[in-house]
Amino acid sequence: MVYGIPTAILVFLVLFAGILFSWQARSTTDRGGDTKDHSERIYKDFEMYLKVTLGLVAAFGYIRFDKFSAQPELARQALQVVGGISLLVMITFCIFVICHQASKVRRWKNIEWGKAIFWQELWACLAMWLFSSGIWVAAFAW
Numbered sequence: 001m002v003y004g005i006p007t008a009i010l011v012f013l014v015l016f017a018g019i020l021f022s023w024q025a026r027s028t029t030d031r032g033g034d035t036k037d038h039s040e041r042i043y044k045d046f047e048m049y050l051k052v053t054l055g056l057v058a059a060f061g062y063i064r065f066d067k068f069s070a071q072p073e074l075a076r077q078a079l080q081v082v083g084g085i086s087l088l089v090m091i092t093f094c095i096f097v098i099c100h101q102a103s104k105v106r107r108w109k110n111i112e113w114g115k116a117i118f119w120q121e122l123w124a125c126l127a128m129w130l131f132s133s134g135i136w137v138a139a140f141a142w
Contacts, residue, residue: 002140006133009091013125017098024106033107038100045100046124049093053131056086060135064142076139083139090132094125 060082068075101121105111116122 002137005087006129006136009087009133010129013091013094013098013129016095017102020098020102021105024102025111027106030107032109035104035107038104038107042097042100042121042124045093045096046128049089049128052089053086053128053135056082056089056135060139079139079142083136086132086135090128094128097121097125097128 060079063075063078063082067078098121101119
């Protein structure tokens with residue numbers, strides 16, 4: 001369960017992105033349109049994810065280092081709740097980023113799928129997944 005949930009989330013996000021990107025790439029609506037607003041929205045979404053996650057990390061640290069010695073069972077449950085919230089926040093913001101990126105794909109005249117590995121949005125989603133999955137695993141391991 002500890003590793004299964006982040007893995008299932010990753011599989012879901014990859015499938016979601018694959019379906020949405022291919023669907024948007026086939027669309028001819030808005031082809032050649034401006035993508036600046038979507039790019040700005042992606043960066044703001046990532047920034048908001050970082051702010052929320054920093055708050056969750058602070059809560060995680062407070063529970064682990066201040067409350068754990070007094071009530072370890074209750075503290076462990078609280079850590080797991082923080083880890084779950086972190087995964088939920090990550091899923092939400094990854095879906096936002098994927099949807100905005102799909103809207104950008106829809107507007108591109110020529111889509112070079114081979115360069116997808118260089119998309120900043122891919123790395124933003126991977127960073128969010130790694131960090132939130134790390135919080136989730138730490139909640140169970142500590």
